[in-house]
Amino acid sequence: MINLTIDGKEIQVPKGTMLLDACRQAGADIPTLCYDPDLRLAGSCRMCVVEAKGRPTLVASCVMPAENNMVIETESPDVVEARTVVLELLAARHKFECPTCESDGSCKLQDYMYRYGVKESRFDGEGPHFHTEDPNPFIIRDYDKCIMCTRCVRVCDEITGAQAINIEDRGHHAKIATPFDGKLADSTCVFCGQCVMVCPVGALTSRVAAGKGKPAQNEKVLTTCTYCGTGCTLELNVKDDKIVGVTSNRDAEWSPVNKGALCVKGRFGWDFVTSPERLTTPLIRENGELRPASWDEALDFAANKIKAIKEQNGPDSLAMFSSARATNEENYLAQKLMRAAIGSNNVDHCARL
Amino acid sequence: MAEEMRLLLEHADKIDPRIAEDYIKVGGYKGLEKARQMDRKNLIQEVKSSGLRGRGGAGFNAGMKWSFVPPAEVKYVVCNLDEGEPGTYKDRIICEKNAQALLEGMAICGTAIESKQGYIYCRGEYPFVVELLNKAIQSAKASGALGDFDIEVRMGAGAYVCGEETALIESIEGHRGEPRFKPPFPGVAGLWGVPTVVNNVETFAALPYIMTKGAEWYASIGAPKYPGTKVLTLTGDVNNPTYFEVPTNYNLRDVIYKLGGGIKNGKKFKAVQVGGTSGAFIPEQNLDTSIDFDSMGAIGAALGSGAVLVLDETRDIVDIVTRISKFFEHESCGKCNPCREGTFRCREIMEKINSGRATEADLNNILLLAKVMKRAALCGLGQAAPVPITSTIQHFGHEYRRKLLQYA
Numbered sequence: 001m002i003n004l005t006i007d008g009k010e011i012q013v014p015k016g017t018m019l020l021d022a023c024r025q026a027g028a029d030i031p032t033l034c035y036d037p038d039l040r041l042a043g044s045c046r047m048c049v050v051e052a053k054g055r056p057t058l059v060a061s062c063v064m065p066a067e068n069n070m071v072i073e074t075e076s077p078d079v080v081e082a083r084t085v086v087l088e089l090l091a092a093r094h095k096f097e098c099p100t101c102e103s104d105g106s107c108k109l110q111d112y113m114y115r116y117g118v119k120e121s122r123f124d125g126e127g128p129h130f131h132t133e134d135p136n137p138f139i140i141r142d143y144d145k146c147i148m149c150t151r152c153v154r155v156c157d158e159i160t161g162a163q164a165i166n167i168e169d170r171g172h173h174a175k176i177a178t179p180f181d182g183k184l185a186d187s188t189c190v191f192c193g194q195c196v197m198v199c200p201v202g203a204l205t206s207r208v209a210a211g212k213g214k215p216a217q218n219e220k221v222l223t224t225c226t227y228c229g230t231g232c233t234l235e236l237n238v239k240d241d242k243i244v245g246v247t248s249n250r251d252a253e254w255s256p257v258n259k260g261a262l263c264v265k266g267r268f269g270w271d272f273v274t275s276p277e278r279l280t281t282p283l284i285r286e287n288g289e290l291r292p293a294s295w296d297e298a299l300d301f302a303a304n305k306i307k308a309i310k311e312q313n314g315p316d317s318l319a320m321f322s323s324a325r326a327t328n329e330e331n332y333l334a335q336k337l338m339r340a341a342i343g344s345n346n347v348d349h350c351a352r353l
Numbered sequence: 354m355a356e357e358m359r360l361l362l363e364h365a366d367k368i369d370p371r372i373a374e375d376y377i378k379v380g381g382y383k384g385l386e387k388a389r390q391m392d393r394k395n396l397i398q399e400v401k402s403s404g405l406r407g408r409g410g411a412g413f414n415a416g417m418k419w420s421f422v423p424p425a426e427v428k429y430v431v432c433n434l435d436e437g438e439p440g441t442y443k444d445r446i447i448c449e450k451n452a453q454a455l456l457e458g459m460a461i462c463g464t465a466i467e468s469k470q471g472y473i474y475c476r477g478e479y480p481f482v483v484e485l486l487n488k489a490i491q492s493a494k495a496s497g498a499l500g501d502f503d504i505e506v507r508m509g510a511g512a513y514v515c516g517e518e519t520a521l522i523e524s525i526e527g528h529r530g531e532p533r534f535k536p537p538f539p540g541v542a543g544l545w546g547v548p549t550v551v552n553n554v555e556t557f558a559a560l561p562y563i564m565t566k567g568a569e570w571y572a573s574i575g576a577p578k579y580p581g582t583k584v585l586t587l588t589g590d591v592n593n594p595t596y597f598e599v600p601t602n603y604n605l606r607d608v609i610y611k612l613g614g615g616i617k618n619g620k621k622f623k624a625v626q627v628g629g630t631s632g633a634f635i636p637e638q639n640l641d642t643s644i645d646f647d648s649m650g651a652i653g654a655a656l657g658s659g660a661v662l663v664l665d666e667t668r669d670i671v672d673i674v675t676r677i678s679k680f681f682e683h684e685s686c687g688k689c690n691p692c693r694e695g696t697f698r699c700r701e702i703m704e705k706i707n708s709g710r711a712t713e714a715d716l717n718n719i720l721l722l723a724k725v726m727k728r729a730a731l732c733g734l735g736q737a738a739p740v741p742i743t744s745t746i747q748h749f750g751h752e753y754r755r756k757l758l759q760y761a
Contacts, residue, residue, distance in 0.1 A: 043534035044689045046729045057736065058728045063534040078728065082691075085725040089694035122718050123694075125701035148693065167529065167687065170512075172697035174687030 004070040019061035019072065020048055028074040031083065031112050033200055034149040035062040038250070038259065039158055045149055046086055047112065051076045058082055080116065087113055088121040093172075094201075095128045095144035102140075102209070103202035105216025109147060110201075130175050136184050138191045138207055138268045143175050146203040152176060152195035159261055164189035176203075193267040197248045197260055208268045209245030213237060218244060222254060225266040229327040232258040232266055246270050310342060319346035357612070358574070358600045360582045361558045365450035371488040373496040376453035382498040384564030388461045389500070396465045400560065403568035404580040409433055409516075409553030410628065410657040410733075412579065412646040415560075419465050421540040422548045428468040429549040430459050431525070431539075432557055434475045434482070435509050435516035438629030439680065440660035443584035444554035446596050448482050451558060452489040458557030460502040461564060462550055471504040472544070474521050477511040513684035517732050518551040519543075520686065531688045532732035555584060555659075575601030576645035583644060583656070589625075589663035590617045599644070606640040609663055620665040624749065628657020630677055631737035633744035634670065653744060655737075670749045671756055674741050675703040681738040692735025695726040699739060709756050716753060720746065 001012050006026035013022045023030050033045035043063035050061045053071035058079060061072075073079065090109060098104045112118075128144035150167065153176060157163050164187040168177035178187035196204045209215075218237035225232045233255035237245035246267050248260030272278060282298035283290040293301070309317055320338040322331050335347045359365070368375035376382065388396050401416025422428060432455065436444040448455060459471040475483050486506050493499045512530040514520045519533035522544050543549025559581055563571045572580045584598045585608060592614030599608070609615070609625060616622050624634045627644070633654035635642075642648050649656045664673070678700040685696040702719045705711040723739030730736045746753055 041534070042688075044731060046690050046731070049729050060534065060731070065536065081721075082725045082729040085722060086690045086729065089690055089698065089722075092698065093694065123698045123701070123722075125698060125705075148687070148690070169687070171682055171685035171687045172693055174693065 002066045002068050004066055004068065004072065006072045007074055013066050015065075017066045019050065019052075019059065019064045019066050019070075022066045023050065023061055023072065023074050030061055030074060031108075031115070032062060033108055033112075033147055034151060036151050036154070036198055039151060039154040039198070042150055042154070045147070047083055049079060049082050050074045051079050083112070084116050084118055087116060087118045088123060090147050091118060091121040092123040092125070093128050093130075093144075094147070095131075095142070101145070101202040102205040102214060103145075103199075103216075104214050106214075107202060108200035132175075134183050134185075136191065136207070138264065139184060139193060139196060140205045140207045140210060141176075141184070142203055142205075144203075145201050146176060147201055148174065148176075149200060150176070151198040151200065152204060155194045155198045156189075160190065160192050160194050162188045162190050162192070165195070191264040191268065192262060193264065194261055196267070197250070197262075206245060206268065208271065209237065212244035213239040215245065215247050220247070220249075222249060225262070226325065227263075227265045227269070228324050229331070230257060231327070232262055233260075234262070234266055234270075236270070243270055243273050306342065315343035316346060318342055318344055319348065320344075322347065322349045324350055357597050358582050359598045360562050360574075361447055361454060361555065361584065362450050362598045365446075368451075370448065370450060370452035371485055371492055373453055373489070373493040373498050376451075376457075377496065377498065380565065381453050381561065382457055384561035385457050385460050385464070385498065385500075387564050388464045393465060393467065396461075399568045400465065400563060403563045403571040404578070405556065405559055405563060405571065406579055406646060407553055408555035408559070408583065408659070410655065412656070415552060415556055418540060418552070419462065419550055421538070422466045422550060423541060425548050427470075427547050428466055429544045429547065430462045430466070430468045430471040431518075431522070431544060431549055431551045432459055432471065432473040433516065433518060433521060433551055433553050434473050434479070435521060436476050436479075436554075436658070437509075437511075437513040437516045437684075438631070438658045438660055440586060440588045440626075440662050441629050441658040442586050443596060443659055445476075445479060445482055446586075447554050447558050447584060448485060452486055453493060454558040454561050455554055456489060456493050456499065456504060458560035459504060460499050461560045462552065462557065463502045466548070466550055468550075469501055469503060471502065472525060473504060473506045474515070474525060475506055475508050477509040480508070483508055512686070513680075514686045514732070514734050517734060520732070521551065522549065529686070531686045532734075534731060575603070576643055576648065578647050579645040579656075583659050585644070585659045585661050587613050587661045587663070589661075590620065590665035590668070591615065591663045592617050601645040602643045604640075605635070605642050605644055605661075608644065608661055609640070613661075613663065616663070616665050618665075620667060623664045623666045623668055624670065624745075625664070626662040626741065627660070628655045629660045630680055631655075631734075631740055632657050632660070633740050634664075634674075634748060635744075636748040653747075655740075670745050670752045671703075671707050674745050675700070675707040677741045678703040678738075681734070685734065685738070689731035689735060691726045691730040692732075692738065695722055695730070695735065696738050698722060699726075699742060703742065706753060706756055710758060711756070712758050716746065716757070 009026045011026045031047045033047045034042040041063050043060045048061045049058035051073040052059050130143035132141045132143050134141045218239050221236040225234045235247045235249045249255045250260030281292045284293045322334040338347045364379050397419050405415045406412045490504050507525050509515050515524045515530040517532045520530045524530045539549045579601050582598050583601050586596045588594050597612050626632045626634050639652045646656045681696040682700040685692045687693040702715050723743045726739045727736050
């Protein structure tokens, strides 16, 4: 075990514990921008810096293992000064359109500027100049709001495995880009939107939900995605009893299957729920025309037809195509119905969504 | 004392650095032979007690660095020949004059840490050095002097930040040249995640002489806490701008006035920047300082790479520092916030001051920014980038104030 002092509190943590976790254990609220517990460490935003007695520089607590006898100050004047200047540097390159920003209320830059009272940046030179037009249907990329935390790059690489984006150019001109700075659609991007999920500011937002309600203000309803049998947890954004978007709940307790990760359908394909074209009742085709029917009538109709075909042409004249949208249990029942009730092994699966 | 002390450069221009036999004729590879007969621990202890400290700029005890290397199946020896500091070319000179000593030094390190593979990371602007080194390695391998220790030369692509050891490692691995956070230090998890010793050319090239002449002998040269010799590259407004090898207790004033032959065209001295572009500017009153690591540190400067840039009385300090700030804006890798945005804003404010549009508030802003960069940037680049600014505001503040808007 490691013994150290944090803000005057003596605490004990297991060897290998990062200072950030130790500080949080000691009750200190350490601000972070690039840190994400599910991604490899970057140590680059320098918001989590703390003062370690006897060290010539401030230490980034997210990448510094706790050491015996360390004496840590988490909000010393030097620490607050460094965080304030970092925030001012980020503010100087940020496009503040908070009133219309999707991330208003769920923006870490906004939160920390409030916390440290950063009303304006003393660096009043060139402002944001990174705007990216990307005409895809799912993700709005606005790099005039980007703070270069690289969480999107890391989540794309480590969780989605698409490696669609990385850093291009150097220094202040560095920005997040696809290979050759093209469109997402021309890259290996699968539009899963994990980058939107981890973006701590409004640089990456959902185009599908844009303007329908700020996620921070929407009611959140946890549900299970119906697109496939995986059973991902979705966080439906509800406003005035209407679904206006989908966000992620990354808490493993609430989202045990996917920890917030979703696919393009789960995250962006929810508009069908209230589509006027959606089937709400079974339909039976008669004389080339579809007419509404009750479930009982429709099921009887199908059962009778299946029976008739079986009697006339034998069970192997029938086949069952099941769906990946169904659960394992439902698919099991489907094949059972085919084999036991109908008597055929003609069972297949669409194998795609 | 106005004489050079040539150790690494003793046989400069008398032997062909590409040919191992030439080097062997003047006593080369004897140090490696001796190292191989020694117990590994004793070898590291010998290097430690010689007091040899890293010549790349950080000044860490070389033997100490090696002693941190944990046991592992594969380990690497990496030579930092990125030499990107403007005004610095001592590593090139050491390679051009005595490449075999570098190879021998790397092999000695390989013996000490039980590594069979070395890499030399060469600056992208030095293709001719790569060619020379490849021939030197070929010759050394053919002569059998290196034994089973292999050395491969890798080339940079012109990024200053790749002189930082972890960015250098990233670059060898084929990634973006961006520094890693430390710990873990390369000695524990370096190239491809295995223990790696990264030392500068000059550090490695000193090892053969420590081995043959003894740690005690080496420790007695120059400044006691930073012993040995140092190759300096003298540039700027001096009569004799060239390279020198001097004992580390050599006086800075003597570098300029004795070795350098004084200021060109009979002009007066204004300032000297030691250690490369990220070094501090030193005024006249601090010239009587020994060039060693600690003495330079004591006056708020750094020996760094050993570049010495002399400016005469006609030079515009603010203009020069503005150019330097452009350099750092260009060379920041962009990984951490203080450096990526800080170097950009430093350049902006310096240009504002230099063009007469700035006020006292701008001066205060740049000083605050500099302080945060020094304290909070991820690597040495961002931490050192504001040093030219702060050191010149400290010593030549009147030149800045002269350019401020009078009635803003």
